[in-house]
Amino acid sequence: MTEAETRITLPWPDKALSPNGRPGHWAVKARAVKKARSMATSATWAARGTSVKPGWPSAHLAWVLHPKTANTPDADNAQAALKNFQDGIADALGIDDSLFTCTYALGAPVKGGAVHVVLSPDYRDVAA
Secondary structure, three states: OOOOOEEEEEEOOOHHHOOOOOOOOHHHHHHHHHHHHHHHHHHHHHHHOOOOOOOOOOEEEEEEEEOOOOOOOOHHHHHHHOHHHHHHHHHHHOOOHHHEEEEEEEOOOOOOOEEEEEEEEOHHHOOO
């Protein structure tokens, strides 16, 4: 891990955040959205040891998804369920999430599921 990298661990996204989820009442999804965004902001601040924004022009997010079971999640739905985590990370870093580049990998199943994210500056911005 370089000094500029930040590693965070988040829980598996609430099923209400999945495009395939059927949360029922709109308020159920709204609560899940707010909780996920807040959780990601707090986890980013805690991992960085500060709420001061790093001043990066853009960022790379390397996501590793560890599902709850050996049943492989649908990749595009799993990525979509991470949107609110990504918004919370953007809030913490002070970077518009349209400036993020992301990579996704599927890790081994873990009890309860987990999402590991490595945040780093996007070095593609640096002129050669």
